[in-house]
Amino acid sequence: xxxxxxxxxxxxxxxxxxxxxxxxxxxxxxxxxxxxxxxxxxxxxxxxxxxxxxxxxxxxxxxxxxxxxxxxxxxxxxxxxxxxxxxxxxxxxxxxxxxxxxxxxxxxxxxxxxxxxxxxxxxxxxxxxxxxxxxxxxxxxxxxxxxxxxxxxxxxxxxxxxxxxxxxxxxxxxxxxxxxxxxxxxxxxxxxxxxxxxxxxxxxxxxxxxxxxxxxxxxxxxxxxxxxxxxxxxxxxxxxxxxxxxxxxxxxxxxxxxxxxxxxxxxxxxxxxxxxxxxxxxxxxxxxxxxxxxxxxxxxxxxxxxxxxxxxxxxxxxxxxxxxxxxxxxxxxxxxxxxxxxxxxxxxxxxxxxxxxxxxxxxxxxxxxxxxxxxxxxxxxxxxxxxxxxxxxxxxxxxxxxxxxxxxxxxxxxxxxxxxxxxxxxxxxxxxxxxxxxxxxxxxxxxxxxxxxxxxxxxxxxxxxxxxxxxxxxxxxxxxxxxxxxxxxxxxxxxxxxxxxxxxxxxxxxxxxxxxxxxxxxxxxxxxxxxxxxxxxxxxxxxxxxxxxxxxxxxxxxxxxxxxxxxxxxxxxxxxxxxxxxxxxxxxxxxxxxxxxxxxxxxxxxxxxxxxxxxxxxxxxxxxxxxxxxxxxxxxxxxxxxxxxxxxxxxxxxxxxxxxxxxxxxxxxxxxxxxxxxxxxxxxxxxxxxxxxxxxxxxxxxx
Numbered sequence: 001x002x003x004x005x006x007x008x009x010x011x012x013x014x015x016x017x018x019x020x021x022x023x024x025x026x027x028x029x030x031x032x033x034x035x036x037x038x039x040x041x042x043x044x045x046x047x048x049x050x051x052x053x054x055x056x057x058x059x060x061x062x063x064x065x066x067x068x069x070x071x072x073x074x075x076x077x078x079x080x081x082x083x084x085x086x087x088x089x090x091x092x093x094x095x096x097x098x099x100x101x102x103x104x105x106x107x108x109x110x111x112x113x114x115x116x117x118x119x120x121x122x123x124x125x126x127x128x129x130x131x132x133x134x135x136x137x138x139x140x141x142x143x144x145x146x147x148x149x150x151x152x153x154x155x156x157x158x159x160x161x162x163x164x165x166x167x168x169x170x171x172x173x174x175x176x177x178x179x180x181x182x183x184x185x186x187x188x189x190x191x192x193x194x195x196x197x198x199x200x201x202x203x204x205x206x207x208x209x210x211x212x213x214x215x216x217x218x219x220x221x222x223x224x225x226x227x228x229x230x231x232x233x234x235x236x237x238x239x240x241x242x243x244x245x246x247x248x249x250x251x252x253x254x255x256x257x258x259x260x261x262x263x264x265x266x267x268x269x270x271x272x273x274x275x276x277x278x279x280x281x282x283x284x285x286x287x288x289x290x291x292x293x294x295x296x297x298x299x300x301x302x303x304x305x306x307x308x309x310x311x312x313x314x315x316x317x318x319x320x321x322x323x324x325x326x327x328x329x330x331x332x333x334x335x336x337x338x339x340x341x342x343x344x345x346x347x348x349x350x351x352x353x354x355x356x357x358x359x360x361x362x363x364x365x366x367x368x369x370x371x372x373x374x375x376x377x378x379x380x381x382x383x384x385x386x387x388x389x390x391x392x393x394x395x396x397x398x399x400x401x402x403x404x405x406x407x408x409x410x411x412x413x414x415x416x417x418x419x420x421x422x423x424x425x426x427x428x429x430x431x432x433x434x435x436x437x438x439x440x441x442x443x444x445x446x447x448x449x450x451x452x453x454x455x456x457x458x459x460x461x462x463x464x465x466x467x468x469x470x471x472x473x474x475x476x477x478x479x480x481x482x483x484x485x486x487x488x489x490x491x492x493x494x495x496x497x498x499x500x501x502x503x504x505x506x507x508x509x510x511x512x513x514x515x516x517x518x519x520x521x522x523x524x525x526x527x528x529x530x531x532x533x534x535x536x537x538x539x540x541x542x543x544x545x546x547x548x549x550x551x552x553x554x555x556x557x558x559x560x561x562x563x564x565x566x567x568x569x570x571x572x573x574x575x576x577x578x579x580x581x582x583x584x585x586x587x588x589x590x591x592x593x594x595x596x597x598x599x600x601x602x603x604x605x606x607x608x609x610x611x612x613x614x615x616x617x618x619x620x621x622x623x624x625x626x627x628x629x630x631x632x633x634x635x636x637x638x639x640x641x642x643x644x645x646x647x648x649x650x651x652x653x654x655x656x657x658x659x660x661x662x663x664x665x666x667x668x669x670x671x672x673x674x675x676x677x678x679x680x681x682x683x684x685x686x687x688x689x690x691x692x693x694x695x696x697x698x699x700x701x702x703x
Contacts, residue, residue: 169192264296
């Protein structure tokens with residue numbers, strides 16, 4: 001005991017020295033705002049109540065180190081923020097106020113926010129009443145990391161400390177309010193959930209909202225479920241998706257039923273987020289939900305379900321993959337083939353050979369690539385036999401195995417060639433792109449950043465890992481990139497196609513076409529916007545894409561386009577409508593004729609030639625009586641293409657009508673003679689007189 005006395009004495013001598021310095025600085029509190037750096041004082045002094053701490057004047061000139069080698073002494077002498085934070089982390093919790101005083105000494109003189117945050121975290125570990133008093137003051141500190149640490153600690157202490165946090169959870173300062181609610185959630189305080197429900201509608205900052213959503217999910221308390229379910233209905237896209245993930249993290253199994261609807265409707269992102277969340281909540285439900293989506297009539301849902309199944313590797317996945325290879329759906333077949341490239345499976349050799357032998361299938365080369373990964377005699381024989389179906393550059397490396405080099409050597413050879421940009425072929429790009437190693441992808445991305453690959457970009461996008469494709473998307477879209485995404489047919493990139501479909505860029509039309517081919521259900525609004533373009537080509541494309549849909553919205557838009565100023569658009573729209581409803585197309589065609597100007601009616605009539613005879617004949621026959629000769633002439637020409645006795649009768653009646661112009665009668669006579677038949681033969685004299693046969697027949701010499 002006697003031995004400890006001198007040490008204790010020396011310790012209190014040190015603190016006497018510190019106390020004298022504190023006394024010398026006390027007057028500074030009358031001159032400078034506390035706990036605020038001089039630079040920030042002007043903006044913070046008027047908006048925040050400051051903690052009763054010393055002005056951090058000594059930050060630039062740390063106190064002289066006492067002559068005692070203790071953690072507290074080293075902390076007092078530390079000159080850098082890193083050193084201070086390291087030493088603060090080493091201070092153990094203690095009922096002795098010495099540790100608290102050592103930490104508060106740092107708080108009194110610290111200028112840097114990082115050091116003050118470290119000190120607050122160290123103070124939060126101290127159980128003393130002095131530490132609690134300081135934390136109450138720091139709970140309203142303007143530095144976010146400082147008040148968060150203080151609130152987190154207070155929420156776990158006594159009832160008096162909890163009252164401070166509850167008051168902050170209803171503060172007018174929204175940042176402080178959210179920090180307090182998060183602290184209550186972390187401390188598993190029941191008051192947190194009502195406070196969260198009140199705060200959520202007020203938050204506009206995405207990062208602030210994100211922190212609260214995460215805290216609700218990590219609470220693992222069923223009381224958080226109503227607030228998270230509310231975000232499923234009323235939230236921005238990112239917050240909505242985060243709420244789905246938070247429900248999964250919440251761990252309340254009954255919440256799985258609330259998420260299963262996303263397997264049937266919703267965006268691609270919602271589908272994958274719901275899949276992961278349900279997997280956490282009730283994993284036994286996921287296979288059944290994915291199988292139901294795969295069996296649905298919605299092509300996009302089918303592709304999403306299959307993509308999720310491939311990622312989760314369900315027990316009966318091989319059987320599912322075989323079914324999809326024989327489904328006839330190019331998108332799902334592509335997903336399976338791509339999976340077999342990255343994860344070769346010899347049991348699929350017969351399936352891949354059968355697929356590679358198909359005619360006119362855009363996925364055949366992918367099947368051959370999967371076959372090349374098997375490196376079996378049958379697979380290689382099939383590749384050799386089918387090599388003539390593809391360009392030599394694409395099949396050369398598939399047919400010649402790396403006999404003299406292993407996988408790593410082959411990779412290094414390819415990467416060296418790519419780095420030097422010499423002898424780079426499409427096949428080499430294909431091989432590097434399909435190599436999942438990080439080194440290959442890094443070299444590939446550098447090469448792509450420095451060279452214009454034109455059409456080869458599509459090849460790279462089709463087979464590269466998802467992370468590489470995302471980086472290419474971030475660099476900017478191009479026609480080739482969109483083409484590659486279309487070939488890849490991966491649902492996780494549908495959002496990138498949507499983004500390019502909704503801007504006035506050169507890739508818009510390609511992206512829209514790709515979305516339609518992938519069966520995206522959300523594309524209708526974009527097609528409706530495209531249909532209102534000032535460009536005739538855009539509107540005509542809108543017709544072609546709308547024609548692939550069977551919903552009422554597409555039909556309404558096609559009916560509107562049937563009255564378009566452009567005859568080309570009208571023709572396309574009417575042709576698309578006739579497969580849906582004869583009554584609808586007849587009404588649309590009649591409206592287009594009625595609304596067209598005289599000079600445009602002839603063009604509209606010309607567009608009717610693609611329609612079924614039962615739809616176009618009444619309109620053409622009615623137009624034979626048009627007062628404008630150009631319209632009547634076009635009606636005659638279009639009607640003559642329909643042929644048949646009814647057409648002959650109508651043409652003869654026009655040719656016999658002396659009230660019509662000579663041009664119209666002559667055109668009708670010429671059309672009837674070309675048509676032939678009994679009426680033409682019986683009225684040959686009339687037709688000859690109107691057609692001026694003598695002038696049309698060739699001169700014959702009878703010498």
